[in-house]
Amino acid sequence: MLEFFDDAADEQELNEQLRAYREAFRSGQWTNGQPSVEALENMVHYCLDTQRFDDAENLARLWREKAPYSSDAWHKLGIALGSLNRWREALDVYERAAELDPIDVEISVNRAIAHEQLGQLAEASALIDGVLRLEPDNLDALYTKAMIAEKAADYTEAAKLFRFLAKQEGFQREALFELAYCEEALENYDAAIEIYNRLIDSDPFDANAWFNKGVMYGRKGAHRQAISAYEMAVAIKSDFVNAYYNMGNSYASVGQLDASVEAYRDAHRVDPTDVPVIHNLASSLEEQGFFVEAVEFFTKALEIEPKHVASLFGRGTCYDALEDYQRAITDYAQALDIEPEHSDVWYALADSQFNVGHTAEALSSYERALSLHPTDTECWFDYGSTLLDQGAVVEALQAFMECIRLQPDWAEGYYAVAKTLCAAGQPVDSIPYLRSAFQRDARKRTDFEQEFPGIAGPLGMEYLYDMLQRQDSSLPPSQQ
Numbered sequence: 001m002l003e004f005f006d007d008a009a010d011e012q013e014l015n016e017q018l019r020a021y022r023e024a025f026r027s028g029q030w031t032n033g034q035p036s037v038e039a040l041e042n043m044v045h046y047c048l049d050t051q052r053f054d055d056a057e058n059l060a061r062l063w064r065e066k067a068p069y070s071s072d073a074w075h076k077l078g079i080a081l082g083s084l085n086r087w088r089e090a091l092d093v094y095e096r097a098a099e100l101d102p103i104d105v106e107i108s109v110n111r112a113i114a115h116e117q118l119g120q121l122a123e124a125s126a127l128i129d130g131v132l133r134l135e136p137d138n139l140d141a142l143y144t145k146a147m148i149a150e151k152a153a154d155y156t157e158a159a160k161l162f163r164f165l166a167k168q169e170g171f172q173r174e175a176l177f178e179l180a181y182c183e184e185a186l187e188n189y190d191a192a193i194e195i196y197n198r199l200i201d202s203d204p205f206d207a208n209a210w211f212n213k214g215v216m217y218g219r220k221g222a223h224r225q226a227i228s229a230y231e232m233a234v235a236i237k238s239d240f241v242n243a244y245y246n247m248g249n250s251y252a253s254v255g256q257l258d259a260s261v262e263a264y265r266d267a268h269r270v271d272p273t274d275v276p277v278i279h280n281l282a283s284s285l286e287e288q289g290f291f292v293e294a295v296e297f298f299t300k301a302l303e304i305e306p307k308h309v310a311s312l313f314g315r316g317t318c319y320d321a322l323e324d325y326q327r328a329i330t331d332y333a334q335a336l337d338i339e340p341e342h343s344d345v346w347y348a349l350a351d352s353q354f355n356v357g358h359t360a361e362a363l364s365s366y367e368r369a370l371s372l373h374p375t376d377t378e379c380w381f382d383y384g385s386t387l388l389d390q391g392a393v394v395e396a397l398q399a400f401m402e403c404i405r406l407q408p409d410w411a412e413g414y415y416a417v418a419k420t421l422c423a424a425g426q427p428v429d430s431i432p433y434l435r436s437a438f439q440r441d442a443r444k445r446t447d448f449e450q451e452f453p454g455i456a457g458p459l460g461m462e463y464l465y466d467m468l469q470r471q472d473s474s475l476p477p478s479q480q
Contacts, residue, residue: 014042014043014046017039017043018043018046018047018052018055021035021043021055021058021059022055025058034062034066035062037063037066037067037070040059040060040062040063040066041063041072041073041076043059044056044059044060044063044076044080045076047059047080048076048079048080048083051083053080053083053084054084056076056079056080056083057077057080057081057084060073060076060077060080061077063076063077064077069100070100071097071098071100071101071104071107072097074093074094074096074097074100075093075094075097075104075106075107075110077093078090078091078093078094078097078110078114079110081093082110082113082114082117085117087114087117087118088118090110090114091111091114091115091118094107094110094111094114095111098111105131105134105135105138105141106140108127108128108130108131109127109128109131109138109140109141109144111127112124112125112127112128112131112141112144112148113144113147115127116144116147116148116151119151121148121151121152124144124148125145125148128141128144128145128148129145132145139165139168139170139171142161142164142165143161143165143171143174143175145161146158146161146162146165146175146178147178149161150178150181150182153185155182155185155186156182156186158178158182159179159182159183159186162175162176162178162179162182163175163179166179173199173202173203176195176198176199177199177208177209177212179195180192180195180196180199180212180216183195184215184216184219187219189216189217189219189220190220192212192216193213193216193217196209196210196212196213196216197213200213205236206236207232207233207234207236207237207240207243208233210229210230210232210233210236210243211229211230211233211240211242211243211246213229214226214227214228214229214230214233214243214246214247214250215246217229218246218249218250218253223250223251223253223254224250224254226246226247226250227247227250227251227254230243230244230246230247230250231247234247234266238270239270240270241267241270241271241274241277244263244264244266244267244270244277245263245264245267245274245276245277245280247263248260248261248263248264248267248277248280248281248284249280251263252280252284252287257284257287257288258288260284261281261284261285261288264277264280264281264284265281267281268281273304275301275304275305275308275311278297278298278300278301278304278311279297279298279301279308279310279311279314281297282294282295282296282297282298282300282301282311282314282315283314285297286314286317286318286321289321291318291321291322292318292322294314294315294318295315295318295319295322298311298312298314298315298318299315302315307338309335309338309339309342309345312331312332312334312335312338313331313332313335313342313344313345313348315331316328316329316330316331316332316335316345316348316352317348319331320348320351320352320355323355325352325355325356326356328348328352329349329352329353329356332345332348332349332352333349336349341372342372343369343370343372343373343376343379344369344373346365346366346368346369346372347365347366347369347373347376347379347382349365350362350363350364350365350366350369350379350382350383350386351382353365354382354386359386359389359390362386363383363386363387363390366379366382366383366386367383370383375406377403377406377407377410377413380399380400380402380403380406381399381400381403381412381413381416383399384396384397384398384399384400384402384403384416384420385416387399388419388420388423393420393423393424396420397417397420397421397424400413400416400417400420401417403416404417409440410440411436411437411438411439411440411441411444412437412441412444414433414434414436414437414440415433415434415437415444415447415448417430417433418430418431418433418434418437419451419452419455421433422452422455422456422460422464423455427456427460427463427464428467430464431464431467431468434448434464434468435468452464
């Protein structure tokens with residue numbers, strides 16, 4: 001909405017004049033001479049009102065040249081630069097405007113905004129406090145004070161100010177959005193949802209309000225309600241990439257992988273260069289078992305961002321599933337060159353190295369993974385299994401005992417200890433571990449019947465059956 005120029009005829013005339021000025025700037029020639037200070041001031045106001053900020057900057061610079069001691073010319077140039085997110089330049093210009101007119105409150109507020117945008121919160125706060133001492137009811141200053149508090153993570157103070165501003169004409173909508181952000185930061189998700197409902201009630205076609213409402217439901221774990229909100233957001237704004245992306249995440253959270261893939265495909269259609277979208281699409285395809293297509297999308301992500309570790313890891317796991325272990329190893333190794341402290345990648349690398357027969361390298365990789373994540377029970381188990389495969393019985397036994405220590409309810413750990421003890425010629429010692437495995441998972445008895453004859457031999461199996469039967473008969477029925 002135009003602030004200075006409400007007459008349509010004036011607007012048409014100004015647009016024609018602006019086109020002439022643009023041509024003059026482009027060619028460097030002013031056919032009728034440069035415009036007057038008054039004409040420039042008029043046109044700068046018009047460009048700022050209509051958000052033609054590049055034009056406003058050019059014209060404000062010319063205005064400043066013609067009237068170098070006009071604080072208004074400097075001030076409006078600063079507004080144009082700030083609107084273009086060139087805050088360092090804007091601050092320098094505002095400082096000059098303040099030198100020319102040190103009592104102009106609006107200049108002080110805009111200086112504070114520039115400091116706040118640059119993260120210079122102490123300077124911003126000092127300026128705003130000065131303004132509020134002179135004008136306690138200055139709404140622009142109060143809004144800036146709230147933004148400073150928000151950026152300083154003082155969300156309670158910011159929320160108090162935004163609540164007040166949300167009742168003031170001209171500030172309601174922006175203040176409500178910021179208030180909802182503060183409530184989110186304070187983990188008051190229901191309060192934030194209520195605010196977004198108010199915003200939607202006043203404008204049902206505000207896609208951002210619907211999107212943010214979806215985010216709040218997601219924070220609460222209410223993914224189906226989040227999906228409904230995201231669906232409204234994309235119905236209003238069909239190119240809303242973040243809404244499609246979040247919708248895909250929410251569908252994945254409730255196990256609807258087909259719908260998740262479709263949402264990510266929609267996001268990819270809107271922005272084919274968004275790496276997180278491509279990565280999540282590939283991950284969803286991988287989770288569904290479409291490994292070849294998943295590889296294609298992980299590769300697309302890596303073409304855009306070659307050092308995207310998550311996509312290198314993801315593509316590697318797909319190659320692993322396709323039994324293309326050498327390519328998997330290459331991807332894992334490249335990921336570790338970029339991020340060497342990634343325990344999951346070391347673990348995956350170890351598995352692939354074992355699968356291609358590089359056992360020594362696999363053991364080294366398992367050890368590196370465990371040094372980074374020493375409570376990974378499954379990694380300890382695979383490490384122990386590899387050690388046992390190499391005949392390192394004592395070391396394997398230590399690894400399996402670590403599995404029991406970390407996860408005392410996991411039958412597999414006890415069974416592996418029993419198997420290792422039996423392989424080491426200690427069937428007597430294996431009995432309590434076998435019983436612990438059977439108690440935790442009755443299916444381990446079937447594994448025992450299939451695997452132990454090759455380890456214990458006929459006489460050993462006879463002994464194990466006898467000992468297990470004796471212990472069974474000595475136990476109360478509830479423990480047999």
